[in-house]
Amino acid sequence: MITNKINTILxxxxxxxxxxTICNYIKMNLKEVAFMSIEELAxxxxxxxxxxxxxxxxxxxxxxxxxxxxxLLELEIRKQVTNTNYFLTKKHLHDSLSWIEKNLMKIEQSQIDYFVRKIKKAKHVYLYGVAYSHLLCKYLQYEGDLFQKDMLVLDENExxxxxxxxxxxxxIGIEEDALSKQSSxxxxxxxxxxxxxxxxxTQMIDQKMLNYFHETLLLPIDHLEMKERRIMFHCLIDMMMSRYHECA
Incomplete structure (x- = not known):
């Protein structure tokens, strides 16, 4: 994802x-750069x-x-987040947390346990995600360090x-568009x-991508906007690491 790459260089x-200089210009003018010719950007x-x-x-x-x-993909993902109309009221917060909990409860514990077992068994664990998913990978790496598990977050610049x-x-793919058949x-x-x-x-992932994986954990996202999905994914990571600790 362009933002991850730009920030790494900066x-x-x-x-x-x-x-x-180039990175800073792109970061500050991404909306315009997406439609510039190479000559104009130069x-x-x-x-x-x-x-x-x-x-x-x-x-x-x-x-x-x-x-x-x-x-353009980065702009589309940002649009999905910023277009959400959020009212910071107790009722809205209660409703959001309620739907996050309901969606998490639909996940089979056996699926979480399967992922935990595979993480424990692997000699090396490599984590890949873009945009906010990349940050979640880093969070998972940090949590893995607490259990002395060798995890590495992959960066496309390397x-x-x-x-x-x-x-x-x-x-990890919260933003389904970033894991489509046109992925990097x-x-x-x-x-x-x-x-x-x-x-x-999420269950909105491009179905063609599923053929590349041995196992998938697809989260339901009923009534959840992008910001709420992020919270749910974060909760799932915490659930997995809690289970990892229990099985240690």
Whole structure:
């Protein structure tokens, strides 16, 4: 996801670097950049077209069109969140939490236990997600550290990991569009590698994606907007790690 990639570079670059300059411009003007030509982006960020092309490759995009498509996807996901009309009242909060609980209760405990067993059994656990799902992966990694479980959050800016037979890839996808048949080249390569592959997503996931995974945990999202889904996924991670502790 473009935001994850941009933030990674910004967090690891000096303000005077060319990459920092390009990243900062894209981050502050994403709505406009999604519709710019490569020549216009180069002019607006005060670098050459060649620098932009090199930068796009560094972000692991095949070409400028793929980069713009990811920008549009990011805007669509943001729209799903910001379009939600939230009234900060006790009643709304009560209703939201009530629906989150009802949806969580529909998940079979046996499914959660299966995922926990596979995480415990795997020699290495690799976590992949985009946008908010990427943050959840980092949270799961932090929780795993408490149990001394080797977990690594994958970043598309880095080289692709070659999974071994006894490794586990856990993909988290709150934003279903980000895990469609048009998903990143990085993810597609991961799904073709060895190791066991598990998916945690919603029931709205592209059904063609399910064929790549050995097991899926698809959460119902009845009456839940995007912000409420995030809370529910966070609760699920807590449930899984609590179960992990019980089985330790």
């Amino acid at each position: 967090n690891n670059s000096q303000q005077g670097d060319i990459d920092y 002019r607006k960020s005060y670098v050459s077209k060649a620098k932009i092309s090199k930068f796009i490759k560094k972000l692991a995009y095949d070409n400028y069109i793929a980069f713009k498509d990811d920008c 080289s692709t990991i070659e999974l071994k037979e006894d490794d586990l890839l856990l993909v 080249r990085y993810l597609r390569k991961l799904l073709r590698s060895q190791g066991r592959k598990l998916l945690i997503s």
